[in-house]
Amino acid sequence: MQWLLSRKVRWIFIGIMLLLYIMSSVISAQTEVPEDYGAKGSLQDDDITLEKALTYAIQDEYxxxxxYExxxxxxxxxxxxxNIKVAEQRHIDALVRLFQKYDIDIPENFxxxxTPTPTTLKQAFEAGVEGEIDNIDMYEKLAEADVPDDAKRVFNNLKDASKNHLAAFKSGLESAS
Incomplete structure (x- = not known):
């Protein structure tokens, strides 16, 4: 009987540890993305200046x-x-050049x-698809804002790159499903 009870206790302990492990792998980012951050912020903002446009853009690239990291x-x-992680750095570099040209402080990267860590590759592809769709919508809006032509050109170039990324993630999602 003593051995049986300790065996049950061991199984309960193993079950609790397994549950904790599963829960820890599902826990998302430490903090939700603020409403005024990145693409989410840009799509809600009706008064976009160059500084705001660049800030939203670099936040979303971050x-x-x-x-992807x-x-x-x-x-x-x-x-x-x-490959796309490397491309995101090029996007950040293009935006940094605009920040510098227009003497605007570059926001810190938070x-x-x-950023949650996905538990499966399928979730990773789904997040990639969603992120690129938001990114494309953001760049369409920013390119229509009252900003200098060189900024519009960069926004349009980054939008086009995001369309390529979206296609790659959709293809990966089909393979992962």
């Missing part, structure tokens, strides 16, 4: 880069995340605190 960290170098 989020995308952090999202989390995927690579969890699943290893996985196509297309590795994206990792808002």
């Amino acid at each position: 989020l995308a880069q952090a999202r 989390a995927v690579i960290e969890k699943f290893g170098p996985t196509f297309p995340f590795t 994206a990792k605190q808002y």
